[in-house]
Amino acid sequence: MGDLADLVLQLYDIEAFKFGSFKLKTGLQSPIYIDLRVIISYPDILRSVAVHMNEILKRSNVSFDSICGVPYTALPIASIICADYKRPMLIRRKEAKNYGTKKLIEGKFQINDRCIIIEDIVTSGSSVIETADSLRAEGLQITDAIVFFDREQNGENNLQKRNIRLHRVLKISEVLGYLVQHGKISEEISENVKEFINQNQTQLPTLNIEIENKTISIPIRQRFQTIMKEKRSNLCLSADLTNLDEIIKLSKQVGSNICMLKIHSDILTDFSMDKIQQLKDISRKLNFLLLEDRKFADIGNTVKLQYTKGLFRIVEWADLVTVHALPGECIVQGLEQSAQSINEPRGCLLIAQMSSKGAFTDNEDYVKGVVECAKKYSDFVIGFISQSRLTTTDEFLHCTPGVHLNNTGDQLGQQYVTPRQAIDERGADILIVGRAILDSINRAKTAEEYQQQGYQAYEEIRKI
Structure with missing residues (x-):
């Protein structure tokens, strides 16, 4: 024996x-x-x-x-x-x-x-x-x-x-x-x-993780919530810059104040996988998520290729991506399937509403359709880009762009709201701030100001 x-x-x-x-x-x-x-x-x-x-x-x-x-x-x-x-x-x-x-x-x-x-x-x-x-x-x-x-x-x-x-x-x-x-x-x-x-063979389970009495269905959402709480930040910096070296430098300056950094890889003049890996390493060290604002808007098979192939290979480094729901459920299916090839949690934000004046997303039926798509694929969709609160539960994060302490606007139709207005009046969880920080003489100090004002309003209004 x-x-x-x-x-x-x-x-x-x-x-x-x-x-x-x-x-x-x-x-x-x-x-x-x-x-x-x-x-x-x-x-x-x-x-x-x-x-x-x-x-x-x-x-x-x-x-x-x-x-x-x-x-x-x-x-x-x-x-x-x-x-x-x-x-x-x-x-x-x-x-x-x-x-x-x-x-x-x-x-x-x-x-x-x-x-x-x-x-x-x-x-x-x-x-x-x-x-x-x-x-x-x-x-x-x-x-x-x-x-x-x-x-x-x-x-x-x-x-x-x-x-x-x-x-x-x-x-x-x-x-x-x-x-x-x-x-x-x-x-x-x-x-x-x-x-x-x-x-009695088992099937792949759907996981539910309980954080702060909120049911969170996937780990990327769990990680996001944990980052927000640990850093006391609900600030996403919209780094709409065309130079990745400058973004890397910026991330070191403001990384301790943000919960997420949003970039557009397809406008970068110096993109390389070595440089994007540097940015990813900084995001892990300073504990913030990377959001590639790709705004996917094609059929499922095409977005799978856009997500995984080509120069950018987005799935390898972006924690989250933005997605238009215009093509229907196939677009989320394609991205979710591709994300399963990566040994890291991935997710997306559905674009439900935009901050530009006269946006065609200002349609009640369209917004309802976006929410239904999110509910059906909640293992991958963690929230929305929106201008209002779309659900009565805390299942999805609401990310609101166009946030500025000076709530005026620009000459191209961008409309601004203050951090408190975004949270109180529009139901935002995450504040997306761009030019207010990028155009500042002291970006780190300005980012800290938005972090403090934004999270203070979030605590008071959400009563967390």
Whole structure:
């Protein structure tokens, strides 16, 4: 009998595997129940599990900078692996603290570090995906997960769809084989379990993450909310400049005051992937999102190419993009499909209303259609570019351009509102400010002024 078979029998003896009829949280009646939480009371078994998982880790030949265990059962396993084999560890909280640093991810890491996830059991893969999304939202690269026990209910395929490779110590079929071989269960029980597994394959779950009593459906929205709260900023700088070197310099000056930087890559005279990577690195270091104001407005297949190919390869560096809903749902579908090829969270803002005088978007039926499209694709659409509050819930962020402390206008039809007017009268969450900062003699000081006035109004009016 090999070591792995011995471990399976030990787990059976401590009732980590139970056979009978058990109601799962999905409501299904299962002939098997697996509970590895019990191993924390058996130090030798706990260490044996960790040793076997570390062996898989070594054989996988995956390079990584740290390990993160999925809370809660995998945490002691990950702790032993990290302590015994001197591997750096991160901890993902199930909820952020409401005091102190208010971090969701604990531990030391750098942007673009590679982190491998440790989990005890995979069924649908939802816990691994949720942990991966939280880590990716902090700028970490997640490509692999190691699990002790795979229930073989399509979790591996679900994880592959999120660009995560699954490595496992044991499959349920192997466990059943060991238990039958050593007389712990009958062949009939084994076949009943296999039939249940085959008939109850899981599908990729839709994740819901709770932040500040608001239901947030995707990690890019979670990250946005976290940035706003930590930096006390709802300021998006519209950097409508034609020189990327100047934008990089500007981002260093005002990055600590903004939650998002908006650019137009197609007007840049010096665009290169090396330079845009510099800007991306600054955004991670100073904790703001990059919004490419591309205003996609074509059929699904075309926007997929515009998003991923060509000179700009927008999907590789832009956290968010702007999108016109004029072509219909196909445009969101195309972008969302393309975004799944990237190991970082991506999203979009639908353009519902514009700040220019006489805009054709000033149509009630059109705006309603935009909102319905957002609701249907809320895993990718995180909000709107708008001039008014379009929904009664906090599910979507409302980003309002044309904000200026001097609410006059320009000669080309741009209409301005003050930060307080934008939030109070127009229902804005995010203030998009451009020329007021760009034309300032002291851009950093002006950005700080807009940050302070904007977030103060946001707190008072939204009562957060």
